[in-house]
Amino acid sequence: MMPRIALSPVTEDDIEFIVDLETNASLWPYEDRIPTDKAAVRREVAERIGSDWYKQYLIRLNSPEATIIGELTLHWYVHERGSWELGFCLFPEYRGQGYCGEAARMALKIAFEGWKAHKVIAMCNLHNTASAKVLEGLGMVREGIFREELYWNGQWVDQYFYAILEREYQKVAATPLLSLNEQSYSRAPRLCTL
Template identity: 75%
Template sequence: MNARISLSPVTPDDIDFITTLETNASLWPFEDMIPTDKEAVRKTVAERIHSDWYKQFVIRLASPEAPPAGEVHLHWYVKERESWELGYSLFPEYRGQGYCTEAAQLALKLAFKEWRAHRVVAMCNEYNTSSIKVLDRLGMVREGVFREEIHWNNQWVNQYFYAILDREYLGHNGI
């Protein structure tokens, strides 16, 4: 089966794309704090490119003429515990087609197979049903609820906390 997407590590050529994505509030409808200072974001993206603790990838469709579809990233959550945090964003025209799940699966494979993560966590707004579905499809377990953690739409809402362990990932993926 041919891959429908690929992940490419963010390079200096991708800084403007990632900056635009990270500062576009319409792409983050379930988040409470979207940065607006593009220069500060651009500087942060550039600094993260070669870091050990933050790995960010552009999601690209297999079609060579297709523009980037979004991004997926992993960063240390608790380094001493070999724990990473997963995050992602996809442009609306690519949502609902399985691309986000595929990109997150590729990111988890890197975390567990290449970086020897023990655990990968992810968090999402309780109203973000699309993200909840992605995390469930990945085999992640909802371990808890951070009650009224996010101030969203002029109200306090819960944030769900998910995780998957290395042995669960390896068992879930038949490895």
């Protein structure tokens, strides 16, 4: 079965698009701080391109138009321990259709098979049930809760901490993607951001 999406590394030609995405508060409903200084974000995005420690991808439909539907990041969490952190965001009209899971699964393949990661982690606001469902559908384990970690919507809320080890990923990699989609996303809520 042909993948419905593809990941393409962010290039210098994509900087303005990423700046607009990262400063658009409506795309990040569960984050506590959305940057507003576009010049600072522009500098950070430019600095990250080509770095060893931060990889950013555009999530595109696997079609002739290659429509961009979101973005995904992988960056070092604790380099000495071989751990990377995963994050993603989809545009609202593409949420709830399994694209997050497909993109995240591609990212796990990059991290574990390409970079020989030992662990990939992800975090999400406890109210972001769609992201939690995506992460759990990938075989990630909720290892902890950071109590009152995020100041969100005028209150302190908990943040979930998820992780998957390389040996656990091997089981995920052996599972057909269609099965993951059917199990994990058919009843997922519409929001799917991390």
